[in-house]
Amino acid sequence: MKTLLSAAVLAASLMSATFAQAQDWPTKPVRIIVNFAPGGAADQLARLIGPSLHEALGQPVLIENKGGAGGNLGAEFVAKSPADGYTLLMASGGTVSINPHLYPKMTFNPAKDLVPVASVARVPFYLVVRADSPVKDFKGLLADLKAHPGQLSFGSPGNGSSPHLAAEMMKSETGTFAVHVPYRGAAPALTDLLGGQINFLFDPGIALQHVKSGKLRMLAVASPHRAPQVPDVPTLDELGLKGFDADAVFGLYAPAGTPQAVIDRVNTEVNRILNMPTTKDRIITIGNVALPMTPAEFGRKGSDDFKRFGKLIRERGIQGE
The missing domain is CATH 3.40.190.10 (Periplasmic binding protein-like II)
Structure with a gap:
């Protein structure tokens, strides 16, 4: 009985500490690492939501580009950063669904070392x-x-x-x-x-x-449905390539071990920002579509794409650089 009671007290204290940490977070600037060069979709999305996230969190949100190795350099930097919520990754879903198939000797495991935080946009091609x-x-x-x-x-x-x-x-x-x-x-x-x-x-x-x-x-x-930005442009599905779907989902990830309360806070704020008409319009303007999800939904999307794109990569013999 004492053992069970001690375990319960320990669990309660840990939960209390985690909650307190989330309540205090953030107390300093939050960095969003973009794992591709400036000017691309990930960079544009990070800079688009950055100011609103800054306003919501009450701390500066700094955007940094760390491109290279198909996005692995920036992703690895975040994966090996402290899991305190102050370093996030803005990346294409390909970071977790494609790269593991291309780079068999990666120095980190995206599925284990990164956790999904918030989907930001569906990116048609x-x-x-x-x-x-x-x-x-x-x-x-x-x-x-x-x-x-x-x-x-x-x-x-x-x-x-x-x-x-x-x-x-x-x-x-x-x-x-x-x-x-x-x-x-x-x-x-x-x-x-x-x-x-x-x-x-x-x-x-x-x-x-x-x-x-x-x-x-x-x-x-290259989407299952026509893009709202160019409604008169046909999809490849309509042009004869039935079922063609190459869309990617871009969003925020955090180092594994980041407190769940912090992840939930970022997810809530990002989803609120994405539901703002001005944000939706700006995302439409850069060719994307706002796509709020829960962390679990975002994670399932990555897992589904991991299977789908892995099959294509093996069939086409595609290898990393």
Whole structure:
């Protein structure tokens, strides 16, 4: 009886300490590490919610970019940071669902060393070419790929990134081939598309401004449903690739062991911010769709994508850089 009583007292004291820690948190600036280069979808989303999160938490929210190794450098930095809620990761879901398939010798385990905190947005991928390209539509792109196998190239934010896998899915389902050119983020890939160094791109939304200005032409959306930003642009599913779904979910992660009360606090604040009309509109503007979830829902999405993309990676023989 004494043993059980002691255990109960210990458990209660630990819960009380954790709650007190969460009540006091934060007492200093919170850092959000973006594991890709500035200008990409993860960076834009972090900087979009940062000011509102600062206001909600009463402490500065600092955004830092630590790109490289397909997002692993920034993710590892967060995974090995103190689990006190002061260092968070803004990343594509590919960090936990794709990278473990690509890098067998990772120095951390995303599934064990990071915990989902808050989904921020569903990121559709837009198939774009230069406006002066002879390719006018998706049918024309397929014809060009088949007529010139291996002579066309496409860019991505990195080997095994979600936009890369979108292109590999398209190639697999259409029996075509194009050369993959990996970059250290979506922004550098977009720059080279605009400059004519590559032929097409699955873009996470940052190219929309260039589509509107007439510099780029959008051929399709790699989502199950049309994107609200471009309702007149068909999905690849509509264009014959049935069931095509390359969407990614971007969100916040924390080091494993972060107090649950802190995770719940961040999740609550982020979801509140995402439900604000101004936030929804701004996320729409950058080509994404606000997607509030509970930590458990966010985690299940990562697990489902881990299985789905793992199958594609094995079939296509994709390896990390």
